[in-house]
Amino acid sequence: MPIEQHADTKLQGVSVRSLPKVSLHDHLDGGVRPATIVELADEIGHALPETDADDLADWFEEQSDSGSLVDYIETFEVTLAVMQTRDGLRRIAREFVTDLAADGVVYGEVRWAPEQHLLRGLSLQDAVDAVQEGIEEGEDAAEADGHDIRVGQILSAMRQEGRSLEIAQLAVANRARGVSGFDIAGPEDGFLPAQHRAAFDYLASEFFPVTVHAGEAAGLDSIRSAIIDGRALRLGHGVRIASDLNVVSRAGEEVLVQFGDLARWVRDREIPLELSPSSNLQTGAIEAWGTQWEDHPFDLLYQLGFSVTVNVDNRTQSRTSLTRELATLAETFEYDLDDLQAFQLNAAAGAFLSVEEREELIEVIAEGFAR
Incomplete structure (x- = not known):
């Protein structure tokens, strides 16, 4: 069974799930079906905090709602434990893609850290190959089920480790392979x-796209470094850019805001913010507000x-x-279909695709919302 599918919502009489969507910030190890974790853990003899899939789903939700990114990250020890073999990675990647398709996603980018999947003998390239095989199998399965979806990999380096240049080289070496x-x-x-300037310098020399987790658990310095040192084309979360905004006055729906230089740069350059509301609440990323x-x-x-x-983040x-x-945002802020479409068009414009492919994606979104 896939990750719990929340009840669909209708907005202006339209199913939100049926709308074409773009997913830019979605972690592979944060999107494993609980039932799959139970099965794979049993195969390798790994002890779980809960052995029933529904109870395990409850456990993840409860443990993740900690108000701390560090505590939130600790839950990934459970998912990573069952993602150390070629078969496990391939299966999880395949199910990940079919779950995206069932959620109405037409284009997705799945991020994951190959260096975290080497405990049972896989090489970095073995891991990348296994995930790509699973992605392609998932795309084929979705197509057979009537869903057209394309998914690309984003390779993450763990910022507390010292392998970022190696992972950057791995990413460039596989740019033609997903x-x-x-x-x-x-x-x-x-x-x-x-601290990873060598990796970012190399990526820039290879004209390879970069997104950086910044402005989630740390503040404006992390965003500034992502842009200056990382040459980031997008900001992973980036929600704390709001702390560079000073609300001078409010009069009804009119709000007068003073921009800091960093916030103005991010806004004026249209650097996409990969916001994940539920996750931002769980990790305390918006605690200032x-x-x-x-x-x-x-x-x-x-x-x-x-x-x-x-x-979704995870x-x-x-x-x-x-x-x-999307449905919760619409309910909270009284958004309509035009707003939801704007979010998808922003994501399409920021996708790591060629300009021609982005234009095609924008057409798919426009046609889907028009229907």
Whole structure:
């Protein structure tokens, strides 16, 4: 069974799940079906905190709602344990893609860190090959089920480790075999992108796309370093860019905002923000503004013209789907179909594709929303 599919929502009489979607920030090890974890753990003799799939799903949700990115990341020890073999990686990647298709995603980028999947003898290239095989199998299965979907890999280097240049070279070596981008992930506070400047210099020399986790658990310095040192084309989360905005006054629906230089640069350059509302609440990324959906600065950023995109981050940990994220945003901020379409068009424009492919994707989205 796939990750729990939340009840579909209708907006202006239209099924939100049926709308064409783009997923830019979606972790492979954060989107494993609980039932698959139970099966694979049994095969390798790995002890789990819960052995029933439903109970395990509950456990992930409860443990992830910690208010701390560091504590949130600890739950990945469970998923990573069953992602150390070629067959396990291939199966999980295949199911990941079919779950995306069932959620209405037409284009997705799945990020994962190959260096975390070597405990049972796989090489870095073995791991990349296994995930790509699973992705292609998932695309074929989705097509057979009537869904057209394309998924690219984003290879992440763990920012607290020292293998970022090696992973960057791995990504470039596989650019013609399904890898479309590079990222750094892991504990953000204390590990600025500047510490991986050699990797980012190499990627820039190879004209290879980069997105960087920044502005989630750390503040403006992390965003500044992602842009300057990482040459990031997108910001992974980036939600704390809102702290560079000063709300001078409010008069009804009119809000006067003073921009800091960094916020203005991100807005004016249309650098996409890979926002993940449920995850941002769980990790405390928006604690400066509150703890509820209505406190999320998503709407402020959207109204001010930032290139906001909507993402799940980790479907299993947040027990969510892109349908649920969009529907909850619509309910919270009274968005309509035009707003939801704008988020998808922002994501399509920021996708790590050629300009021709992005234009085709934009057409697919426009046609899907028009129907």
